[in-house]
Structures are given as C-alpha cells and as structure tokens.
Amino acid sequence: MHRFQYRAYYAYNGPSKVEPFRSELSAEEVEDALSSFSRHLEHYLKPGAVVEADEYEPGARDRVFSVETDSDRAATNEAVASCLTSFDLYADVL
Template identity: 40%
Template sequence: MNRHIYRAYYAYDGPTAAAPQREEKSAEEVSRMLQLLADQLSHVFGETAIVDVGLIVRDERGFLSRRFTIDTSMPASTCHDVVAPCLDALDLYGDRLSQ
C-alpha cells in the first residue's frame, strides 16, 4: 500500500482564461468546498483506496486548508491524476506533502 498525503486549499488568484468570470469565494464557500472534497475523493477512489481527511484549518499562508491522506496501491503519478480533477472541480489547489 502506498500513502499519498496532500493539503488542499483555496487561493484566489483572479480570473483565468478557462474561467474569466471567476470571483473570490467567501470563507463559508471555501469551507463548503473543502467539506465536499472528502465525499468527492471517496466516490472517485471507491474501494481502491482508504481516504482520510483532517480538519479544516487556516494554514501558515493564511489559506483555509484541509490535509488528506490516500492509502492505495496506485503509484504517486496515478493517484495525482485522480486527485487533480477533484480539486479542479471544487476550485481548490493541492500540494503533495512528504510523509
């Protein structure tokens, strides 16, 4: 089993070419997106992984964030390919953390 640890967070960096109407989210909206992440990841990984999520906290950069761990037989690159669209769909960013 491989353990993959991430920190998901929201950072407003303005509109993008893909989302020209993008507006900054409120703290309540960000908290909701971070809450939905657990369900999204559990749904996408299904029986192929154990997903564990931590509490929503304000990180050292001042962003609302949530740490999550995925235990799976997938290698890191495959796991990231599954995680990235989940983060994108919720307008979140993610950093892979070391063990």
C-alpha cells in the same frame, strides 16, 4: 498499498484565460469545499482506496488529507487534481 499526503487549500488569483468568469468564493463556500471534498474524492479513485482527512477547523483555508491506494503516485495525483478542480481548490503534495 501506497500512502500519499496532500495539503488542500483555496486561493483566488482572479480570472484567467482558462476560467475568464472565475469569481472569488465566499468564506462559507470555501468552508463547504474544504469540509466536503474528501468525501467526494473516493469517487475519483480506484475502488478500495481510503481517504483520511484531518479535522476541519472552521475558518481555515487549508486541510491536510491522505490517500491509501494501490494506484501509483501519478494516477493518484491526477484523481486528486480532478476532484479539487471541481471544488475550485488546489493542493500541495506533502
């Protein structure tokens, strides 16, 4: 099993060519996204993967989480990116 760690965060950089109608999330929407994405991430990963997330601090704009899986880093990064995009979040690999 491999263990990969990430720092998920919210950043609003305005609309883009890819997302011309993107608008900034409210503080409540950011809190909801950061507090719930780790539960949804398991649906993007291979069966048997385990997701663990640090305690969410209300008002925070980032959260550290880890994935334990049989998949390689590239496949895991792709799954994580797909899930985070659906929540309008980004992540750094730690």
